[in-house]
Amino acid sequence: xxxxxxxxxxxxxxxxxxxxxxxxxxxxxxxxxxxxxxxxxxxxxxxxxxxxxxxxxxxxxxxxxxxxxxxxxxxxxxxxxxxxxxxxxxxxxxxxxxxxxxxxxxxxxxxxxxxxxxxxxxxxxxxxxxxxxxxxxxxxxxxxxxxxxxxxxxxxxxxxxxxxxxxxxxxxxxxxxxxxxxxxxxxxxxxxxxxxxxxxxxxxxxxxxxxxxxxxxxxxxxxxxxxxxxxxxxxxxxxxxxxxxxxxxxxxxxxxxxxxxxxxxxxxxxxxxxxxxxxxxxxxxxxxxxxxxxxxxxxxxxxxxxxxxxxxxxxxxxxxxxxxxxxxxxxxxxxxxxxxxxxxxxxxxxxxxxxxxxxxxxxxxxxxxxxxxxxxxxxxxxxxxxxxxxxxxxxxxxxxxxxxxxxxxxxxxxxxxxxxxxxxxxxxxxxxxxxxxxxxxxxxxxxxxxxxxxxxxxxxxxxxxxxxxxxxxxxxxxxxxxxxxxxxxxxxxxxxxxxxxxxxxxxxxxxxxxxxx
Amino acid sequence: xxxxxxxxxxxxxxxxxxxxxxxxxxxxxxxxxxxxxxxxxxxxxxxxxxxxxxxxxxxxxxxxxxxxxxxxxxxxxxxxxxxxxxxxxxxxxxxxxxxxxxxxxxxxxxxxxxxxxxxxxxxxxxxxxxxxxxxxxxxxxxxxxxxxxxxxxxxxxxxxxxxxxxxxxxxxxxxxxxxxxxxxxxxxxxxxxxxxxxxxxxxxxxxxxxxxxxxxxxxxxxxxxxxxxxxxxxxxxxxxxxxxxxxxxxxxxxxxxxxxxxxxxxxxxxxxxxxxxxxxxxxxxxxxxxxxxxxxxxxxxxxxxxxxxxxxxxxxxxxxxxxxxxxxxxxxxxxxxxxxxxxxxxxxxxxxxxxxx
Numbered sequence: 104x105x106x107x108x109x110x111x112x113x114x115x116x117x118x119x120x121x122x123x124x125x126x127x128x129x130x131x132x133x134x135x136x137x138x139x140x141x142x143x144x145x146x147x148x149x150x151x152x153x154x155x156x157x158x159x160x161x162x163x164x165x166x167x168x169x170x171x172x173x174x175x176x177x178x179x180x181x182x183x184x185x186x187x188x189x190x191x192x193x194x195x196x197x198x199x200x201x202x203x204x205x206x207x208x209x210x211x212x213x214x215x216x217x218x219x220x221x222x223x224x225x226x227x228x229x230x231x232x233x234x235x236x237x238x239x240x241x242x243x244x245x246x247x248x249x250x251x252x253x254x255x256x257x258x259x260x261x262x263x264x265x266x267x268x269x270x271x272x273x274x275x276x277x278x279x280x281x282x283x284x285x286x287x288x289x290x291x292x293x294x295x296x297x298x299x300x301x302x303x304x305x306x307x308x309x310x311x312x313x314x315x316x317x318x319x320x321x322x323x324x325x326x327x328x329x330x331x332x333x334x335x336x337x338x339x340x341x342x343x344x345x346x347x348x349x350x351x352x353x354x355x356x357x358x359x360x361x362x363x364x365x366x367x368x369x370x371x372x373x374x375x376x377x378x379x380x381x382x383x384x385x386x387x388x389x390x391x392x393x394x395x396x397x398x399x400x401x402x403x404x405x406x407x408x409x410x411x412x413x414x415x416x417x418x419x420x421x422x423x424x425x426x427x428x429x430x431x432x433x434x435x436x437x438x439x440x441x442x443x444x445x446x447x448x449x450x451x452x453x454x455x456x457x458x459x460x461x462x463x464x465x466x467x468x469x470x471x472x473x474x475x476x477x478x479x480x481x482x483x484x485x486x487x488x489x490x491x492x493x494x495x496x497x498x499x500x501x502x503x504x505x506x507x508x509x510x511x512x513x514x515x516x517x518x519x520x521x522x523x524x525x526x527x528x529x530x531x532x533x534x535x536x537x538x539x540x541x542x543x544x545x546x547x548x549x550x551x552x553x554x555x556x557x558x559x560x561x562x563x564x565x566x567x568x569x570x571x572x573x574x575x576x577x578x579x580x581x582x583x584x585x586x587x588x589x590x591x592x593x594x595x596x597x598x599x600x601x602x603x604x605x606x607x608x609x610x611x612x613x614x615x616x617x618x619x620x
Numbered sequence: 621x622x623x624x625x626x627x628x629x630x631x632x633x634x635x636x637x638x639x640x641x642x643x644x645x646x647x648x649x650x651x652x653x654x655x656x657x658x659x660x661x662x663x664x665x666x667x668x669x670x671x672x673x674x675x676x677x678x679x680x681x682x683x684x685x686x687x688x689x690x691x692x693x694x695x696x697x698x699x700x701x702x703x704x705x706x707x708x709x710x711x712x713x714x715x716x717x718x719x720x721x722x723x724x725x726x727x728x729x730x731x732x733x734x735x736x737x738x739x740x741x742x743x744x745x746x747x748x749x750x751x752x753x754x755x756x757x758x759x760x761x762x763x764x765x766x767x768x769x770x771x772x773x774x775x776x777x778x779x780x781x782x783x784x785x786x787x788x789x790x791x792x793x794x795x796x797x798x799x800x801x802x803x804x805x806x807x808x809x810x811x812x813x814x815x816x817x818x819x820x821x822x823x824x825x826x827x828x829x830x831x832x833x834x835x836x837x838x839x840x841x842x843x844x845x846x847x848x849x850x851x852x853x854x855x856x857x858x859x860x861x862x863x864x865x866x867x868x869x870x871x872x873x874x875x876x877x878x879x880x881x882x883x884x885x886x887x888x889x890x891x892x893x894x895x896x897x898x899x900x901x902x903x904x905x906x907x908x909x910x911x912x913x914x915x916x917x918x919x920x921x922x923x924x925x926x927x928x929x930x931x932x933x934x935x936x937x938x939x940x941x942x943x944x945x946x947x948x949x950x951x952x953x954x955x956x957x958x959x960x961x962x963x964x965x966x967x968x969x970x971x972x973x974x975x976x977x
Contacts, residue, residue: 190693190694191696192696192698192775192776193693193694193695193696193775193802193804194693194694194695194696195696195697195775196653196656196657196694196695196696196697196733197649197652197653197656197694197695198656201652201655201656202652202655221693223693223802223803224686224689224692224693224802224803229693229776229802230776256692256693256694257692257693291688291691291692292691292692293691293692293693293694294649294652294691294694387936394936399648406648501863501936501938502936503936557688597869598688598869598931599869599870599876599877607686607688609688
């Protein structure tokens with residue numbers, strides 16, 4: 104008997120769950136409304152999805168959740184954080200928290216200090232670690248903050264000082280006092296990495312509650328299994344890691360949806376469109392992972408240097424409002440949203456929506472009462488569908504990197520709107536179980552490892568440097584639980600650095616592989 | 621004198637990113653620095669040369685190093701005040717104003733932070749009105765004004781003053797010094813009088829940058845007629861709208877070189893190729909050069925009109941390619957030898973903007 108995995112995805116609207124086997128076949132799935140306390144929804148989804156499944160076969164459970172992201176966006180449940188930067192005398196011209204939104208600053212930022220420390224680009228110290236100043240800072244934080252965020256200039260290349268600073272903080276505040284070190288959180292770019300580390304530390308409480316809720320639900324259902332959370336890049340971290348690094352989960356929703364869609368369709372390179380009630384998001388998967396955006400990512404109004412899936416959204420969904428005019432129609436961008444189930448004409452409501460158009464045009468069936476559409480003219484349907492088709496084509500074209508045709512996988516409640524053929528798209532696929540693509544994406548997620556550092560090609564040669572980076576990423580993936588026989592390199596990005604001597608190049612390599620059993 | 625407000629600052633950042641012509645360093649860090657300096661020391665005034673003593677000394681200040689290093693080893697302050705004070709004491713004269721050497725990229729803003737801290741105005745002029753990668757690539761070099769004496773400093777208090785024989789030597793010495801000083805340093809060069817700047821500098825650069833940014837901001841906000849107004853103000857032209865279909869990067873001799881190929885949005889038979897050396901230097905359509913350095917090539921996001929820097933170019937981006945004529949002060953003998961295509965190793969003629977083919 105093959106082992107089974109549970110995938111649960113807590114979205115803004117729905118909590119989905121699936122049980123899948125090792126071949127990726129969906130054994131059971133469920134969809135229910137997200138609850139104010141997400142733990143309730145998780146417990147409910149779990150009990151529904153495992154009813155009728157042999158529990159003894161379940162070996163792993165994966166959770167994708169928007170809870171930490173919402174905590175930041177809504178400024179709820181965030182903890183106060185002391186901010187320690189190891190970089191003086193450099194960096195004094197920009198204090199921690201510069202350019203943060205005021206409300207977030209007041210709710211999160213505790214005492215801050217920039218103390219002597221940090222590294223130069225060549226690995227020498229900017230200054231020796233100013234241990235006495237760290238001790239003073241720790242005392243200033245005592246009783247005032249719930250966690251401390253530590254960042255250090257060039258920590259991605261050398262994190263000894265961050266580790267030492269963590270030890271000093273532990274000596275004074277206790278070994279279980281929560282501390283977040285920047286080299287674990289982000290990549291090159293001190294201010295962005297510091298921001299991310301502070302946000303990370305502010306989420307410790309939220310993360311503990313989510314993870315505890317998840318693990319209690321598992322235990323409560325008699326499931327003694329390994330538990331994981333999905334992170335922004337679509338790979339896994341253990342539940343224990345997630346408590347320390349919750350910020351790495353904030354972008355996991357769209358990633359799970361895209362990876363789930365591709366895996367359900369059993370292809371690794373495709374465009375993916377998720378059509379909901381209000382909007383359509385298009386992304387692209389290359390070798391099974393979403394292409395990432397090159398722009399700086401803001402989380403709750405704070406600039407970070409995370410890599411997030413490159414998505415384009417437009418106001419096109421099942422609830423999008425259609426307004427017939429004289430020989431033309433205007434579509435959206437407003438929508439009745441989730442009220443499409445009461446407001447649209449086919450459901451007895453008074454608003455002409457794209458779901459009505461889709462029904463009359465023959466794309467949607469078995470939803471509502473088509474006879475209520477007698478007042479909608481064929482011309483209106485034709486014009487509205489032409490608009491939809493054009494928008495979808497533009498979206499797909501914008502996402503593609505080359506002119507060659509690619510398959511398009513459509514998921515979500517509004518996927519009926521997608522035409523059967525689109526110029527530039529090889530085929531349109533709406534996979535089975537597409538409505539639980541998010542949870543499926545969580546269930547099939549892999550373990551990963553990453554390296555992001557500056558190499559000097561002149562010293563060792565490019566090939567040797569890249570080999571070293573590949574090796575480090577592979578080892579990191581295996582440490583995270585990847586099967587050593589199946590781990591593979593999933594991306595290599597080289598960014599040559601202008602003016603840096605010795606052909607300096609920033610190299611980012613990711614490796615991933617399925618979990619070892 | 622005109623006080624620079626925080627609103628102006630946002631416009632200036634956008635203008636500076638555009639004038640960075642793909643390079644010049646991300647002005648984001650410099651903006652944070654200016655904000656903090658204004659919080660701590662008060663606002664900054666922009667002065668035109670006519671408002672200052674013609675014999676007064678003006679000192680430039682800029683960051684020199686590697687943009688990636690600067691993102692990690694963030695500015696401190698003393699490396700900038702340090703270079704200004706060093707030249708002032710070397711010359712035995714106090715400055716009456718600070719000047720940007722390069723209005724384009726992050727060096728547009730660094731002088732504002734220094735001016736705020738030192739309580740001096742910033743003179744409304746510069747020597748490039750775009751970004752260029754080397755110290756000698758200025759209109760001052762064309763006018764025979766030496767970069768020397770020049771000072772370089774770090775945040776720890778290491779300061780040096782150089783006397784150099786040519787501006788090209790100044791570039792080489794400064795570059796060697798910063799490699800020893802952490803690659804995120806302050807530099808001051810081309811010390812000059814207000815009179816010299818009025819005569820040989822590019823006039824009105826700071827106010828031009830703010831206005832350019834304001835016009836582009838209006839485009840980004842989707843204001844009616846804003847694109848045309850922006851192009852008209854910059855005497856610019858939109859040459860191409862397309863999608864990036866190829867991107868090749870390499871590093872040689874300290875330069876981030878590269879080539880980007882863009883396919884036209886509606887006519888797949890048309891392609892544009894752009895050559896990069898830190899900045900966007902040359903644009904060819906179907907092999908024919910149409911925008912050439914020192915005229916400015918700017919790549920804007922097709923959807924939101926945000927200037928895209930060379931580091932963030934990516935496959936599949938939909939972009940507009942804008943050409944803008946360089947500041948008129950550049951057009952004098954010696955320009956092409958100093959900053960034309962051949963100065964960057966390309967054996968093609970300069971194509972003045974407006975004369976396609």
